Amino acid sequence: MTIRDVIAFTIRALQGFWVRTMLMLTAMAIGVAAVVMLTALGEGARRFVAEQFSALGTNLLIVLPGRSETTGGPPPLLGETPRDLTLDDALELKRIPGVRRVAPVSLGNAEVSVGARNRDVLIVGTSGDYQHIRQLNISQGRFLETPDPRRMFPECVIGAEVRKQMFGIQAALGQWLRLGDRRCRVVGILGTEQHSLGVSMDEIVLVPVSLALAMFNKESLFRVLVEARSRDRLTQTKDAILNVIRSRHEGEDDVTVIAQDAVLATFDKILRALTYAVAGIAAIALAVAGVLIMNIMLIAVTQRTAEIGLLKAIGAPPRQITLLFLSEAATLSMSGAVMGWMIGEFGAWVMAQAYPDVPIGAPAWAVLAALGVALATGVLFGILPAMRAAQLDPVTALSRR
Amino acid sequence: MIRLQGISREFLVGDQAIKAIKDIDLSLDAGEYVAIMGPSGSGKSTLLNVIGLLDRPTAGTYLLTAQDVTQLSDNEIAQVRQTKIGFVFQFFHLVPRLTAAENIALPMTLAGIPPAQRRERVTEVLESIGLSERAHHRPDQLSGGQRQRVAIARATVMNPSVILADEPTGNLDSKSGQDVLRILELLNEQGIMLLVVTHDPEIGARARRRIRIVDGAIESDIQQ
Numbered sequence: 001m002t003i004r005d006v007i008a009f010t011i012r013a014l015q016g017f018w019v020r021t022m023l024m025l026t027a028m029a030i031g032v033a034a035v036v037m038l039t040a041l042g043e044g045a046r047r048f049v050a051e052q053f054s055a056l057g058t059n060l061l062i063v064l065p066g067r068s069e070t071t072g073g074p075p076p077l078l079g080e081t082p083r084d085l086t087l088d089d090a091l092e093l094k095r096i097p098g099v100r101r102v103a104p105v106s107l108g109n110a111e112v113s114v115g116a117r118n119r120d121v122l123i124v125g126t127s128g129d130y131q132h133i134r135q136l137n138i139s140q141g142r143f144l145e146t147p148d149p150r151r152m153f154p155e156c157v158i159g160a161e162v163r164k165q166m167f168g169i170q171a172a173l174g175q176w177l178r179l180g181d182r183r184c185r186v187v188g189i190l191g192t193e194q195h196s197l198g199v200s201m202d203e204i205v206l207v208p209v210s211l212a213l214a215m216f217n218k219e220s221l222f223r224v225l226v227e228a229r230s231r232d233r234l235t236q237t238k239d240a241i242l243n244v245i246r247s248r249h250e251g252e253d254d255v256t257v258i259a260q261d262a263v264l265a266t267f268d269k270i271l272r273a274l275t276y277a278v279a280g281i282a283a284i285a286l287a288v289a290g291v292l293i294m295n296i297m298l299i300a301v302t303q304r305t306a307e308i309g310l311l312k313a314i315g316a317p318p319r320q321i322t323l324l325f326l327s328e329a330a331t332l333s334m335s336g337a338v339m340g341w342m343i344g345e346f347g348a349w350v351m352a353q354a355y356p357d358v359p360i361g362a363p364a365w366a367v368l369a370a371l372g373v374a375l376a377t378g379v380l381f382g383i384l385p386a387m388r389a390a391q392l393d394p395v396t397a398l399s400r401r
Numbered sequence: 402m403i404r405l406q407g408i409s410r411e412f413l414v415g416d417q418a419i420k421a422i423k424d425i426d427l428s429l430d431a432g433e434y435v436a437i438m439g440p441s442g443s444g445k446s447t448l449l450n451v452i453g454l455l456d457r458p459t460a461g462t463y464l465l466t467a468q469d470v471t472q473l474s475d476n477e478i479a480q481v482r483q484t485k486i487g488f489v490f491q492f493f494h495l496v497p498r499l500t501a502a503e504n505i506a507l508p509m510t511l512a513g514i515p516p517a518q519r520r521e522r523v524t525e526v527l528e529s530i531g532l533s534e535r536a537h538h539r540p541d542q543l544s545g546g547q548r549q550r551v552a553i554a555r556a557t558v559m560n561p562s563v564i565l566a567d568e569p570t571g572n573l574d575s576k577s578g579q580d581v582l583r584i585l586e587l588l589n590e591q592g593i594m595l596l597v598v599t600h601d602p603e604i605g606a607r608a609r610r611r612i613r614i615v616d617g618a619i620e621s622d623i624q625q
Contacts, residue, residue, distance in 0.1 A: 005510045016498030310494040313455055314508040314555070315483020317476040394455045398490065 001320060010327045017300065021332065024289075024296055028336025028374055029343055031286035035370040036344025036362045038282045041351065042275030044360035049271060051359070053264040059100075059231050060133065060260040061238055063093070063224040063245075083249045084220035087149065087209060092244055093226060098237035101129035101227040104149065104209045108216040110180040112205060114166045121162055122204045123179065125212020133225050136201065141173045141188030144208055152211045157188040161202035179205065180215050234259055279366055283373060289336070290377025297329050297385035301392075308389050309397025318390035325386035326379060333378020337371050344370075402562065402594065403429040403452060408461035410447050421447040422617040425461070429596070431562060434589045436608035437598045444617035446567055449598045453486050453565045454478050466562075483512055487556030487593075489585070491568040493548045495540040495555075501547075502527065502536040505554045512559065526554040530584055546577025553584055563594045570604060582607065 001009075014021045065085035090104035106125035111118050130136070131143040143157055156177060163172045163186075172186050190201055213219070228237040238257045245255045301308070311321060344362060352360040405427040411418045422444040429435060439445045450456035451463065454470060463471050470481060495504045502523050509519045527533045530550040540548050549569060556564050566585060570578030582604065589595040597608065605611050613621040 001511055001513050002515075005513070009510070012498055012503075306492075306494055307496055310490075310496070311507075311511065312479070313453070313482065313488045313494075314511065315479050315559075316511045317479035319476065320479075320511060395450050398455070398494065 001323075006323060006327050007331075009324060010331050013324075013328055014331065017303075020296055020300070024293055024332045025336040025339055027289040027292045028286075028333050028378070029340035031282070031289040032337045032340025032370045032374055033344035033347060034282035034285045034340075035279055035373075036341055036367060037347040037351070038278040039275055039366035040344070040348035040360050040362035042271065042278050043363045043366070044351075044355075044358045046268060046271035046275060047359045048357065049267045050264060053260055053267070059228040059234065061226040061228060061234065061241065062258050062260065062263075063090075063226060063241060064256045064258070065220055065223075066254065066256065083252065083254050085224065085245075085255055086219055087213065087221060089245060089248055090221060090224045091149065092248060093224065093241055096237065096240045096244060098228050098230075098233045098240060099226055100229045101133055101225075103127050103130040103133050103225040104221045105130070105223050105225060106209055106212040106216065106218065107222045108212065108218075110205075110215060111178075112162065112166060113178045114175065117166055118178075119165060121159075123212055123215070124204050124206050125209040125215075126206060127209055129227070130206070130225070133227050134201075137191040138188045139191040141186070143188055144206060145187075146208050149209050151208070152214060153208050154182065154184040154211065155187045155208065156184040157190060157206040158186055159190050159200075159202040159204045160192040161200075162205055163189050177205075179207065182211065182215060184211070234261075275366075279369075283370075286370065286373050286377060289374070290333075290381045293329055293333055293378050294381035294384060297325065297382055298388070300328070301325070301385045301389045304389075305392060305397045308392050309394045312392070312394040313398060321390040322386045325389050326382050329378045329382025329386070330375060333374050333382075334371075336378075337374035340374070341367060341371060402431040402466055403427070404462075404464040405452070406462045406464075408448075408451060408458045408463060410444075410451055410456060411459045420617055422451070422458075422614075425617075425619060427612070427619065427622075429594065431594055432589070432592045433610055434586070434595045434608045435597070435610045435612060436605035437596065437612050437614060438600065438602065438605040439614035439620075441600060443614045445598050445600075445614045447617075448614065449565055449567055449596065452563075452596065453488060454482050455488075483508060484559060485562050487559065487561040487564040489549070489552050489556050489564060489566040489569045491571040493540070493545075493552045493572070495548055495551060497540050500537045500539055501532060501543065501551045501554075504540070504551055505558055507555060508559050522558060523554075526558050529557075530554045544577070545573050546580055549573060549577070549581045550584060553581065553588075557588060557593070561593065563596065564588060566595070566597045568599055569597065570599075570601070578604075 063085065087104055090102055093099055094102045103126050108123050109120055110123045112121050126144070127146045127149045128144050138157070139160065144155065146153060156179065158172065158177070166172070166177065167175065172189060175186050176183050177186055184207060192202060226237070226241060228234050238259065241257050242253060246253055308321060348360050348362055405425055408425045409423050410421045412421055425448065437445045437448060447456065451458050458471060462469055465481065465485065470478065473481065496507065499507070505526055506519045506523050509522065527536055530553060532547060532550055535543060535547060543551065564585065569581055569585065573581060585595055585597070586607070597604065599605055609625045611623045612619060
């Protein structure tokens with residue numbers, strides 16, 4: 001039998017039992033579509049986070065108060081608290097040769113009001129370097145200018161949404177804004193739709209760091225963002241930062257310095273594991289489809305016993321019968337898989353439309369794996385029914401009508 | 402052309418061995434027209450299945466065109482069935498989803514004969530059974546007699562030297578039965594050996610040689 005004849009025979013057989021064919025195609029398609037869509041989602045999340053982090057700049061070091069690593073030795077005494085990470089610490093870091101920019105950050109919520117309008121917003125206290133480190137753009141006015149961050153200069157930069165809500169269609173630039181119990185002048189407005197780690201920059205107010213510390217009555221910074229001069233000197237700079245802080249904190253290593261690379265790598269690992277996990281769960285659907293194919297092929301063998309007997313009587317060797325049934329199982333699983341692939345890609349496209357920020361798309365490995373597994377399960381689970389068909393005794397097979 | 406020597410076929414029913422045919426010696430020559438008759442359960446179908454290589458005898462030797470076919474493997478037997486033997490069954494056994502022409506072409510398709518050659522031969526055979534205009538009908542669109550004629554066409558498409566017919570008219574009215582027998586006899590006149598299994602003495606009487614089987618053994622073998 002030539003390949004073309006095998007294919008033609010298979011297609012006729014599949015058409016002849018079209019309800020069964022549709023059911024099996026659906027089962028296989030659901031399995032493959034699940035793998036494609038779930039990995040598209042997982043991969044999208046991973047790429048989204050990666051993009052967010054690289055938007056932060058690759059030379060970034062983050063200094064956090066307190067220590068997250070544990071070391072050997074006796075456990076810390078009860079009640080020991082880390083020293084504050086102060087503004088002075090941050091300014092001292094700027095003297096390190098490998099450091100280009102330093103942005104101290106203090107966070108808090110406060111009520112902003114203009115006239116009768118008021119609302120709660122996130123206040124970020126920082127310095128002028130923050131704009132460059134976070135790559136923010138300004139739509140009007142300028143960013144904070146803080147030659148000396150210790151001075152409480154009463155100025156602020158507001159997000160686009162804050163501007164809209166507080167000032168409406170009126171000009172905001174140069175207006176006074178009440179921030180908690182203080183007042184400051186709006187000197188700049190941020191461009192719209194900027195994000196930092198998924199947090200919208202549209203709804204924040206940026207003020208000089210000393211003003212924020214005073215408003216929230218705090219000594220300690222939330223963190224310090226440090227941009228190194230080059231990527232190669234990242235480790236060196238990190239050590240230098242630790243040395244400076246140690247010397248200022250009486251020999252204690254009470255800050256944690258993380259490279260954003262390390263954070264990214266961790267997120268990447270977690271999200272990749274998550275993608276594998278959901279792909280694995282979806283693969284169960286594929287295995288179920290495989291079992292279903294076996295079941296239905298076994299039924300087909302029973303249904304078509306007389307036909308198999310006839311094929312044997314008119315000269316089909318066992319090998320050929322095996323081939324015909326395997327080809328049916330393979331065709332079913334493969335077309336189901338291709339259907340599922342298309343459905344999955346469509347689903348991913350719909351999700352991508354719904355969440356344009358997240359780069360949703362199934363990775364090639366997942367598509368190939370899903371198609372491969374589909375074909376493999378189809379053939380694997382097709383072997384048993386095909387062998388059973390080939391081993392049928394033609395006399396008994398034909399004696400049934 | 403066919404030599405059976407001491408052929409037996411035993412079946413295990415439960416733990417009891419039952420001999421469907423016992424120690425049969427038979428020799429059939431090319432071009433013969435033979436009717437195998439007997440009551441139901443006499444073993445006539447088993448004999449036909451053994452001759453048609455659908456079933457293997459448990460004892461004895463079977464020479465088909467001087468070749469000992471009891472020693473062949475399943476694949477070799479399939480090959481012999483494909484080229485030398487044509488089957489006609491009581492229940493036609495057409496593949497329901499294929500058209501008449503496709504059913505007829507099936508043995509050639511299995512043999513891997515190219516489509517152009519298949520089409521030519523199928524047209525020829527369809528003409529000989531008078532069903533040319535029904536070529537693209539499926540079996541459920543054909544009458545019983547027409548189905549059996551398609552089945553005969555399928556049996557002849559590979560130019561076999563033997564046609565084995567197991568109750569070929571058993572499922573037909575007498576008119577279609579007559580037509581079917583006519584076609585089979587025409588093929589026999591062209592030199593193909595025709596072996597008909599039947600329990601109908603009237604049909605048996607048409608054959609030149611009549612073999613009667615009772616309880617798995619040849620009771621009489623009358624040559625006309």
